Amino acid sequence: DAMVIQNPRYQVTQFGKPVTLSCSQTLNHNVMYWYQQKSSQAPKLLFHYYDKDFNNEADTPDNFQSRRPNTSFCFLDIRSPGLGDAAMYLCATTGSTNQPQHFGDGTRLSIL
Amino acid sequence: EDQVTQSPEALRLQEGESSSLNCSYTVSGLRGLFWYRQDPGKGPEFLFTLYSAGEEKEKERLKATLTKKESFLHITAPKPEDSATYLCAVQASNQAGTALIFGKGTTLSVSS
Numbered sequence: 518d519a520m521v522i523q524n525p526r527y528q529v530t531q532f533g534k535p536v537t538l539s540c541s542q543t544l545n546h547n548v549m550y551w552y553q554q555k556s557s558q559a560p561k562l563l564f565h566y567y568d569k570d571f572n573n574e575a576d577t578p579d580n581f582q583s584r585r586p587n588t589s590f591c592f593l594d595i596r597s598p599g600l601g602d603a604a605m606y607l608c609a610t611t612g613s614t615n616q617p618q619h620f621g622d623g624t625r626l627s628i629l
Numbered sequence: 630e631d632q633v634t635q636s637p638e639a640l641r642l643q644e645g646e647s648s649s650l651n652c653s654y655t656v657s658g659l660r661g662l663f664w665y666r667q668d669p670g671k672g673p674e675f676l677f678t679l680y681s682a683g684e685e686k687e688k689e690r691l692k693a694t695l696t697k698k699e700s701f702l703h704i705t706a707p708k709p710e711d712s713a714t715y716l717c718a719v720q721a722s723n724q725a726g727t728a729l730i731f732g733k734g735t736t737l738s739v740s741s
Contacts, residue, residue, distance in 0.1 A: 550728075557733065559716070559732055560729075615678075617678055622672045623671070623672050625670070
């Protein structure tokens with residue numbers, strides 16, 4: 518049974534057209550993460566939430582925003598996608614420090 | 630700067646041909662080292678966590694070991710279904726929350 522669910526699995530958007538990716542979890546974990554993974558690259562952390570506390574990585578572009586309305590859901594908003602934002606976006610959760618992160622199957626974003 | 634380097638980038642094995650994947654890390658204080666398996670188009674799947682030098686974990690044909698500078702993922706008598714990209718990630722004590730630093734991965738192909 519999927520515990521971290523990402524929708525949609527594939528998303529195509531136009532250059533500059535805002536897009537929202539969603540993640541939901543059934544694990545009741547208090548920490549949620551968004552990673553960007555480009556082809557043959559390591560996943561790169563964009564930001565994470567510890568409960569409602571938002572933590573942005575220093576090099577995450579301002580174009581990327583996130584919302585976490587409740588424990589189960591988290592959204593990634595890309596305000597004006599550029600061609601360089603085409604990637605796999607991975608959501609992950611964990612219950613506490615030192616525990617493994619559980620990943621969803623990602624959303625593959627394409628930019629036309 | 631905290632860093633994770635995996636080698637080789639790609640590895641081709643015959644079924645039954647044992648080998649090892651390497652993960653070298655440089656972090657200012659290791660909280661934990663994690664191994665994940667990633668199949669094409671999927672999110673990373675958790676395999677092992679190692680916390681201290683000398684620790685070993687095993688699961689089926691996989692065995693992970695940890696020293697103060699590197700970790701090895703040993704694959705004994707691999708089967709074609711072991712083909713995947715194996716990612717190593719570290720959690721450093723100076724990282725906010727539970728953020729992981731990933732290596733680029735080793736892509737393993739096992740042929741019958």
